[in-house]
Amino acid sequence: MCKIKIKTVLFLTVLEIVLVTTAAFKETCEFDREMEEQCRIHNYKTVKPLLDYFRQVRNELEHKEIKESKSNELNSDLREKHHEIVRIHEKFMKEAALLDEYKNKVLKGEDDLQTCQNKVHKFEPEINSKQNIIVKLKEELADKSSHFENCELQFKNLNSSLIEKDEKIKRFSENIQDITEHQKTLELKLEKSESKLIKQDKDIQLCQSEIDTLNRTSENIREEQKRIELQLKDSQTKLIDKVKENQLCRVEVNTLNKSLPNTIIPSSCSPFGDSPGVHQLNVSGIGLFDVLCDSQLAGPGWIVIQQRVGGHExxxxxxxxxxxxxxxxESDFFLGLEKIHRITSLRRHELYIHLVDVDEHVYFFRYDDFKISDEDSGYALSLGKYNGSIIENRLRDYDNIKFSTFDRYNNFFTRLCQNWQRSGWWYHSCIYCNLNAPYGLRLKWHVKKKVQLKEAKMLIRPTEAMKK
Known part of the structure; x- marks a missing residue:
């Protein structure tokens, strides 16, 4: 900075001399106008070095200012680095303190480990002696277990017979559902007999536990075995008596079914009028079964044959x-192809399809002559004339198509569509109409564009009910 000030003073002094010299030359030149041109040349030659020197000084001043700004920036960076080094140092000191604490904990853990090892060495002889005792006991148990193999085989046979009896009881309970109040009384008797069988099963389990106890003891083995065999025989005789009682109940139920007149229970939901809910129908070739009647979506008398309302099935x-x-x-269900065939073969039925998408938009499709063929014909679909809330009638492509599942392919599209849709349906195309598709993204219906469904129902009723 001092050098710059000195150069500035020198520059001003020289500039003042130049100005004085220039003024002197001007006075001289006024007397001689012929020398004016020479004066100008002389002035230029005199002032030019000074001007060059002035430019040089100005450039040096600018260069010095740039260097000073850079120096200030470097100083600020150095201060920031210094602060950062201080912070790192403080962090390092904290970590060093933590490291010392961890070292102390490790030393303490080593001391504890050494103490535990001393204790282990102290108890090793006692452990070895106990292991020898355990080996001897295992050998004794192995010898004793050979005496009970025959008894275990008898229990296995008894368990298998119990499983067979349980399966027979389940089939029996399925066959006597949906009957009159007297039949329900018989079901109560069957449930009591089942509870008795369960009790007998528990008794057998108690016998098994007693056998396990005998495996761990060595006193009175033969007498205990005879007592258990007597209990098993007693249980077998009781089971045989209960099975005979169940057979008698089944015969009584079949007799009652034959004695009940078929005209008492209707074959459609029409007689129930505006009383929706679960009702019992009696259809020729099927017998008695429960259906869900609906009178709110499209009037009274509808049987719901398929329903998707929550993805629970x-x-x-x-x-x-x-x-x-x-x-x-009460949730998701499919009524059954054979039931639908028997119902629609009695008289002419109409089909009503009710759909609700994820945006709460409602659509309906209606056909005036819905039926499906028998099993030998693949339960082929037949629709009749169409009437609906939109112009597109995509289900028409499925007319006269046979029903297919993953274990029975009845048309060309079944393998391709079933692997993607993973459901049974009248497959003609995989993308337009399948109300049995997996609930969620694949449950769609083509309405101008594919819409995702959150609710779908298929309902049927006799056509004469619509005329009334």
Whole structure:
């Protein structure tokens, strides 16, 4: 900075001399106008070095200012680095303190470990002696277990017979559902007999536990074995008596079914009028079974044959399950192909399809002559004339198509569509209409565009009910 000030003073001094010299030359030149041109040349030659020097000084001043600004920036960076180094140092000191604390903990843990090792060495002889005792006991148990093999085989046979009896009881309970109050009384008797069988099963389990106890003891083995065999024989005789009692109940139920007149229970929901809910129908070839009647979506008298309202049921079922029907009438269900065939073969029925998408938009499709063929014909679909809330009638492509499942392919599209849709349906196309598709993203219906459904129902009723 001092050098710059000195150069500035020198520059001002020289500039003042130049100005004085220039003024002197001007006075001289006024007397001689002929020398004016020479004066100008002389002035230029005199002032030019000074001007060059002035430019040089100005450039040096600018260069010095740039260097000073850079120096200030470097100083600020150095201060920031210094602060950062201080912070790192403080962090390092904290970590060093933590490291010392961890070292102390490790030393303490080593001391504890050494103490534990001393204790282990102290108890090793006692452990070895106990292991020898355990080995001897295992050998004794192995010898004793050979005496009870025959008894275990008898228990296995008894358990298998109990399983067979349970299966027979389940089939029996399925066959006597949906009957009159007297039949329900018989079901109560069967349930009591089942509870007795369960009690007998518990008794057998107690016998098994007693055998396990005998495996761990060595006193009175033969007498205990005889007592258990007597209990098993007693249980077997009681089971035989209960099975005979169940058979008698079944015969009584079959007799009652034959004695009940078929005209008492209707074959459609029309007689129930505006009383929706679960009712019992009696259809020729099927007998008695429960259905869900609906009188709110499209008037009275509708039978709900398929319903998707929550995704609580798996619709990827085999042919036998679709033939029989599955699900809960209070949630998702499929009534059954054989039931639908028998109902629609009695008289002419109309079909009503009710759909609600995820945006709460409602659609309906109606056909005036719905039926499906028998099992030998693949339960082929027949629709009749169409009437609905939109122009597109995509289900028409499925007319006269046979029903298919993953274990029975009845048309060309079944393998391709079933692997993607994973459900039983009248497959003609995989993308337009399948109300049995997995609940969620795949449950769609083509209405100008594919819409995702959150609710779907298929309902049927006799056509004469619509005329009334």
């Amino acid at each position: 798996n619709f990827n079922r085999d042919w036998a399950t679709y033939r029989k029907g599955f699900g809960s009438l």
